[in-house]
Amino acid sequence: MASTLDSFTARLQHIATQPNNARLAAYESLISDLLQQPSSKLSSNDLLQATSAYLRHAVFSEQNSTGGGLVIGRQALTALEHHSGRLAEEYELQKRDKDRMQDIEDESMPSVADRDTRRQLLENALEQLQPRTLSFEEQASSLRMQLASLLEAEEDWKEAAQVLLAIPLDSGHRNVSDHFKLSIYVRIARLLLEGDDPVAADVYLKRASMIIHNVPGALPSHYQQQQQQQQQQQQQQQQQQQQQQQQQQQQQQQQQQQQQQQQQQQQQQQQQQQQQQQASGSSTAAADGDGTDGIAATGSGSASASSNGSRHKLEEPKVLGLQYRLSQARVYDSQRRFAEAAIRYHELSYVAEIDEDDRAMMLSAAVTASILSPAGPQRARTLATLMRDERTPSLPQYTILSKVFLDRVIRPDQIASFEKLLSPHQIARLAPSCGPSAATSSATSTTGSTSTRHAPSTVLDRAMIEHNVLSASRLYDNITLAGLGALVDLSPGGAEDIARKMIMQGRLKGWIDQVGNAANAGARGRGVLFFVHQDRRGEGETTAGGLEATKAGADSSGGDGSGTGGAGGEGGAGSAGGAADIDTKWTRRWDQQIAQVTGALEDVCQRINKVAGSTAAVA
Structure with missing residues (x-):
């Protein structure tokens, strides 16, 4: 295949001798014919070598990468990116069609349709483009978006996110719309979430939250935000008008000064030779003006080429808004902020634009997050909302949901059945407790029935223990710490820690009477927890005693x-x-x-x- 590469290089060199208006069409025709070659005639290695030669001669040559030829180089690179993506998409569509699949042979498939070949082609192009990124920012962004889509199809989530991270969004060499920035930030966050990196995803969701209000239609409450933007725009327009008026006044003063100077010059122009010299000078200035217009036209062509370089269609603002809200709910869920995640999931389960199966999954996630959220008034409100939803009885978590809502004690067998429905991060192990109660309770092994656990071991265990403590407050006026520990399978000191934390956070109304010496481990179990009997959703506060x-x-x-x-x-x-x-x-x-x-x-x-x-x- 060396002859094929030599002939391809010779054609590139011949095109380089043509004028500017003919080179662009010749380059596009040449790269289109090359990429359409079937794999039986052009192997993957030969294709990669040919495209490297194309980049050297048609894009990065001195003739096409500097001055007015930069427009040709940009369009030549855009042609490579466009045709490679188009041919791959056409083959994927044919591959999905089972009826037409019988007529497709592997030998007739273009080499660029192979994912490994196209990935290497895009990576080689970006590698050669790296030293000249400032001149080809738009084309580099398009190549990176295509490479990220390819990696996403291969489920290489983190690598796809790294490719998108290299897209310059705050560069001063081109204007990037907030819509484009939002699409990139949301896509990076989704990829990082798929790659089990919620911490990094949260960073880019925060960046998206700063500009999502500037994209009309992305959020349901964008109308008020649009009004605020309009007011700001009006203020800016008024300021611009004032500045324009000041500039006009300055221009008028300058014109008056110029007129005075011209009058003085006319008085001094007494000889005819001086008038002829002035006429020749004006003709030279006119010629310079024509050259300037030509440069401006070239610059406008470059700008239009840059603006048309990205052929990737952006998602609609409403779709981006839904993706942003779903990613936010997933981040809250992974960060164990279950109360906020439950609210976000439940809101999304009502969106009609989402598929019905996906809405059912979001409702199920809302129920799970609400059960795992900290026991207290906020969770009670969320549970009441979910219980009123007519769709929840069809969920597998409905049994435990109803028990949690009615403040019933959850038994170990019920917890084990619910645990099978949870994700790994929802049953993750907690850090071992080293609180003072746990330390002093380590010696309280007076009876064989006393639990040796001093703190919950998992996220689920903590949620169920706090719920059972709250359930005990609905059943008893008071309970000993030893009895509370037996109820929640904790030592008396561990049960005291849980109750004290809930009282301090305002999620449990009550007070603790520590009988005997607090430093005596044997006396800890004889302490009593008194509950303040109020309404189920009471708002009253209590003080000591x-x-x-x-x-x-x-x-x-x-x-x-x-x-x-x-x-x-x-x-x-x-x-x-x-x-x-x-x-x-x-x-x-x-x-x-x-x-x-x-x-x-x-x-x-x-x-x-x-x-x-x-x-x-x-x-």
Whole structure:
């Protein structure tokens, strides 16, 4: 095949001798004929060698890469990118058609239709283009987008993302629209998510969030943003008009000065020879003006060629907006921000433009994320919304969803069946706990039934333990830490840590009474967790010891409830709740604490007296 390469190179050299207006058509015809050659006549290696020669002579030669010939070089490179992509797409369409597949033979397939060959061709072109990227930015972007599509089809996600990352979007040599930037950022984020790199995907989603408001139709609330942009544009137009007026005034002043100078020159032009010299000078200036117009025309042709260089169609703004929102939900899910992910998934499950099967998957993901989200008022609202959705009964997670919504205790066998439906990152192991409660609880192995676990081990385990603690608050007025640990399969110290964290974050209403010495590991299990009984979705806050609840009960009873004492509380026990009942409960709890402290104080006093008596007897 050496003769074929020699003849191809000779044709390139012959085209180089032709004028500019004929070279472009000759280059495009030559590369089109070359790429259409079947693999039986032109092997992959010969094709790669021929395209390398084409790049050297038609694109990167001194004649076509500098000055006015730069337009020819750009168009020649665009022809290579366009025809290689077109032929590959046509063959892929034929390959998908099973009826026509019988008439297609591998020998008639163009060499450029082979994925490995086309990948190497694009990589060679980008490698040769690297030193001249500033002159061929538009063409380099098109080549990179085509190479990224090829790598994406081969499921090489990270490599495809790296190819797109090299596209210059903030270059000062060309204007890049926000629509194009948004499409690149969203595509990079999707590829990184497929490559299990949510951290890097989050970076490019944040960049997309800064410009998505500038793309009309990308988000549902773009109308208000458009109005804000219009106002900003109007302000900018007013400023431009003011600047133009100032420039016009300056131009008028300059014109007046020029007129005065011309009058002085006319007075000095007394001789006819000087007038002839001025006429010859004006003809020379006219000739210079014609040359300038020719350069401007060349520059405009270059600009038009650059603007038409990218043949890749951008996604519609609405499609880009949906891809952005879905990628955002996936990033929240991978970052274990399940409450936010559930909201995003549920919103997307209502979009009519998405396929029905995909919407069902998003609804399923919303249910899973809501169950794994931290137990509290926010999750309760999300669960209520999902339970009202008429589509959720058909999901496999509906059984556990209903139990979680009704605040029922979730048993280990139910957790195991739900675990089979989760993704790997949703059952990932957590870092081992090293809190003070876990450290002191390591010695509390007084009974064989006490759990030795001090903290949840996985994301699912943590979500279910917090839910069961919240469920216990609906069943009991109070529970010992040992009993709570037995319920959630944790040590008393570990159960205390979970309850304390939920109380501090406002997700559980209650307080903890640590009986005995807090440093004594054996006394930790005798601590009691008291729950504040409020409405399921209550908004009230509580303070240490339940003083706020007592105050609320007294206020609701008109200020007289605090003086009723125990008799009033007993009398109101049979009624359907009331301020006196709440007051009585807290009064009893405080009386018990006071009695315990008083008994302990008397015990201490007796011991001191005994020690003092024995000391006096010895003396």
